Amino acid sequence: MAKTYHKPTFIERIRANYFSTWLDTTLTLGFGALVLWVLLGLFDWAFLNAVWSEAEREQCGHGSGGACWAVIDARWRLIFFGLYPFEEQWRSAIACIAMVVTGALSCVPWFWSARRLPVLWLVGFAIFYVLMRGGLFGLTPVSEQNWGGLSLTLFIFASVTLIGMPMAIVFALLRRSHLPMIAGTMGVIIDTIRSLPLLSIMFTFAIVLPFVLPGWAVGDKLYRVIVGYALFFACYQAEIIRGGMQALPAGQEEAAQALGMGYWHRIGYIVLPQAFRNALPPTINQLVITFKETSLVVIIGFFEVLASGNAAYGTAEWNFAHIEVYCFVALIYFTFVFALSRYGAYLERRLAVAAR
Structure with missing residues (x-):
C-alpha cells in the first residue's frame, strides 16, 4: 500500500x-x-521619544533621546521642490502627482499595447514638463536651473526611460543584424559605453561636449546629461533585450518568415513581445538602478532630492539632524523602488500564468 x-x-x-x-x-x-x-x-528612537513638530524644536537633543523629525516639518518643501519658486511650488507638486499617476495607469492591462502605452507616457510627460517649465496657459516661466528636489529626480528618470528604451530596442536590433559591419560596429559602441562609469559619461556630456559642439547644438546642461544617461541606459538595456531575443526558439522567426511576414511584423508581433517577457526581471532591475543612480547628478551641480536633503540640514539651525533627513530621503527612494519591484514581481506572475 x-x-x-x-x-x-x-x-x-x-x-x-x-x-x-x-x-x-x-x-x-x-x-x-x-x-x-x-x-x-x-x-x-523613531516614534516614542521623537520630536515631530517644528514648534517643539527646542526639545531636539535636550533629553528627548529620540529622532528630531521637526526638521522634516520645517524643511519638507526644500526636500520635495528644491530651488523651485515658493509661490509656484503647487505646480511642481501637481507635476509629480501627474508622473506618479502616469506610472500607476501604465500598470493597468488596458494600456499594455504598442500604441496606448507610449501615448500615455508622452501625455503624462508633456503635462509634467508644461507645469514645471511654464510659459504656456498663463504659467510663469521657471528655468531648469531652478528645478530641484523630487520633481527633478522624477524628470530625469522619466526622460532617461522615454529616450533610452526606444534607443535600446534599436541598438539590440542593430547588434543582431546579419550584416557583420553593422553588428560589429554596434557591438563595439555598446561594449565601450558599458565599460565606462556613468559619472564619467555625465561629466563628458555636461562639461566636455560643449567644446566640440556648435553653439546652436549645445543646449542646456540638464538635457545634455539626460541624453548621456539615456545612452548609457540604452546600451545596458540593449544587451538585456538581445538576451531575451536569443532565448527565443530559432524556428519561430523562421516560420514567420516562411509565412510571408515582413521584417517589422516579425519583430513587432513575434520577437519583441516574447523578448520583453524573457527579459522582464533584468529590465525591472535596470529601471530600479536607473532611478537610484539619478542621485549622481548632484556631483555636477543639480539640486535633485538627495542634494535637497543635504541643503535641508545644511544650516546652523538643523546641522545636527542629518540622520533624520537621510532617513526621510531613504524612505522616498524606498517607496518608489519597492513599488517598482513589487509591480515587476506581479508582472512575472501574470506573464508566467499567461504563458502556460
Whole structure:
C-alpha cells in the first residue's frame, strides 16, 4: 500500500528549520533576542521619544533621546521642490502627482499595447514638463536651473526611460543584424559605453561636449546629461533585450518568415513581445538602478532630492539632524523602488500564468 504524502505544517517547518537541535535553538533564540532589541530601540528612537513638530524644536537633543523629525516639518518643501519658486511650488507638486499617476495607469492591462502605452507616457510627460517649465496657459516661466528636489529626480528618470528604451530596442536590433559591419560596429559602441562609469559619461556630456559642439547644438546642461544617461541606459538595456531575443526558439522567426511576414511584423508581433517577457526581471532591475543612480547628478551641480536633503540640514539651525533627513530621503527612494519591484514581481506572475 502506497504511503500518502504528508505536507508539513507551518509549525513543523519552523521546528525543523530552527529548533531541530540544541545549537539551532540557541542560535535562533539568541539572534531573535538581538533583532528584537534592535527593533525596540529603533521604535523608541523613531516614534516614542521623537520630536515631530517644528514648534517643539527646542526639545531636539535636550533629553528627548529620540529622532528630531521637526526638521522634516520645517524643511519638507526644500526636500520635495528644491530651488523651485515658493509661490509656484503647487505646480511642481501637481507635476509629480501627474508622473506618479502616469506610472500607476501604465500598470493597468488596458494600456499594455504598442500604441496606448507610449501615448500615455508622452501625455503624462508633456503635462509634467508644461507645469514645471511654464510659459504656456498663463504659467510663469521657471528655468531648469531652478528645478530641484523630487520633481527633478522624477524628470530625469522619466526622460532617461522615454529616450533610452526606444534607443535600446534599436541598438539590440542593430547588434543582431546579419550584416557583420553593422553588428560589429554596434557591438563595439555598446561594449565601450558599458565599460565606462556613468559619472564619467555625465561629466563628458555636461562639461566636455560643449567644446566640440556648435553653439546652436549645445543646449542646456540638464538635457545634455539626460541624453548621456539615456545612452548609457540604452546600451545596458540593449544587451538585456538581445538576451531575451536569443532565448527565443530559432524556428519561430523562421516560420514567420516562411509565412510571408515582413521584417517589422516579425519583430513587432513575434520577437519583441516574447523578448520583453524573457527579459522582464533584468529590465525591472535596470529601471530600479536607473532611478537610484539619478542621485549622481548632484556631483555636477543639480539640486535633485538627495542634494535637497543635504541643503535641508545644511544650516546652523538643523546641522545636527542629518540622520533624520537621510532617513526621510531613504524612505522616498524606498517607496518608489519597492513599488517598482513589487509591480515587476506581479508582472512575472501574470506573464508566467499567461504563458502556460
